[in-house]
Amino acid sequence: xxxxxxxxxxxxxxxxxxxxxxxxxxxxxxxxxxxxxxxxxxxxxxxxxxxxxxxxxxxxxxxxxxxxxxxxxxxxxxxxxxxxxxxxxxxxxxxxxxxxxxxxxxxxxxxxxxxxxxxxxxxxxxxxxxxxxxxxxxxxxxxxxxxxxxxxxxxxxxxxxxxxxxxxxxxxxxxxxxxxxxxxxxxxxxxxxxxxxxxxxxxxxxxxxxxxxxxxxxxxxxxxxxxxxxxxxxxxxxxxxxxxxxxxxxxxxxxxxxxxxxxxxxxxxxxxxxxxxxxxxxxxxxxxxxxxxxxx
DNA sequence: CACTTGACCTGTCCGC
DNA sequence: TGCGGACAGGTCAAGT
Numbered sequence: 001x002x003x004x005x006x007x008x009x010x011x012x013x014x015x016x017x018x019x020x021x022x023x024x025x026x027x028x029x030x031x032x033x034x035x036x037x038x039x040x041x042x043x044x045x046x047x048x049x050x051x052x053x054x055x056x057x058x059x060x061x062x063x064x065x066x067x068x069x070x071x072x073x074x075x076x077x078x079x080x081x082x083x084x085x086x087x088x089x090x091x092x093x094x095x096x097x098x099x100x101x102x103x104x105x106x107x108x109x110x111x112x113x114x115x116x117x118x119x120x121x122x123x124x125x126x127x128x129x130x131x132x133x134x135x136x137x138x139x140x141x142x143x144x145x146x147x148x149x150x151x152x153x154x155x156x157x158x159x160x161x162x163x164x165x166x167x168x169x170x171x172x173x174x175x176x177x178x179x180x181x182x183x184x185x186x187x188x189x190x191x192x193x194x195x196x197x198x199x200x201x202x203x204x205x206x207x208x209x210x211x212x213x214x215x216x217x218x219x220x221x222x223x224x225x226x227x228x229x230x231x232x233x234x235x236x237x238x239x240x241x242x243x244x245x246x247x248x249x250x251x252x253x254x255x256x257x258x259x260x261x262x263x264x265x266x267x268x269x270x271x272x273x274x275x276x277x278x279x280x281x282x283x284x285x286x287x288x289x290x291x292x293x294x295x296x
Numbered sequence: 297c298a299c300t301t302g303a304c305c306t307g308t309c310c311g312c
Numbered sequence: 313t314g315c316g317g318a319c320a321g322g323t324c325a326a327g328t
Contacts, residue, residue, distance in 0.1 A: 132305080136322090177298095179299075284299075
């Protein structure tokens with residue numbers, strides 16, 4: 001599921017609810033999801049949240065400083081439920097009503113539950129890690145060793161950072177001269193955080209056929225691709241991310257970017273620009289969508 | 297080296 | 313209604 005905009009959406013939601021809360025207990029229902037000694041986290045307080053690529057990080061401080069890394073892969077969800085006080089009806093703190101949340105938590109895809117208390121120890125709240133397909137993972141690292149993490153250390157530049165310029169994009173992509181543009185965009189070593197949805201969307205905005213090889217791109221096209229990447233990611237964050245099937249934000253609500261997407265999941269529908277049919281093709285085993293008339 | 301495929305899992309949808 | 317196959321936002325290892 002989540003690509004950069006979805007993880008960013010979750011991060012912004014959780015930031016409001018979680019910072020300052022203390023971990024009371026952690027229940028792991030699927031051991032492979034979270035292979036760590038969770039006891040060291042009990043009693044620790046949430047300091048801050050960050051995101052790197054598609055990874056959400058929760059920094060906590062207890063006897064030692066730890067960072068909890070979350071990768072949601074295809075079907076992961078992180079849903080927060082606050083309570084006004086123990087025993088009373090559940091109510092979301094710092095969010096909207098959870099009208100999009102179909103199931104009561106926990107449900108059958110709940111793999112891990114974090115239980116929190118506030119400083120007064122009078123109220124409890126819960127963070128549910130749900131993951132139907134069990135591809136997602138949670139890892140525990142010392143905060144001082146986050147940089148060494150084998151997943152994080154191989155990531156390319158953050159596309160929404162100041163350091164990311166069109167020249168950086170060009171340099172990164174040119175390491176993969178013969179690769180199709182869309183396949184290269186999805187490689188996390190090239191740029192961090194772009195997945196199947198935004199790779200197709202960025203190519204459409206840039207008017208570039210996703211099958212083009214990197215070495216055929218002109219500087220003008222690298223600039224357009226740069227704009228396409230930023231625009232699709234920023235627009236999606238504005239709409240709360242993309243929900244095809246599983247994605248919900250930390251309050252259990254869907255995202256609405258796909259209602260405005262140019263090509264993703266729009267096979268045989270009219271192009272929003274030229275009204276010709278959008279086409280679906282397969283690249284590297286994944287679906288790509290394009291408008292054959294707008295993209296060359 | 298430059299790609300593609302299968303595996304990891306569970307579930308849904310579509311055609312027969 | 314059942315059954316098989318394709319497909320689903322990601323990543324990794326193994327193939328060609």
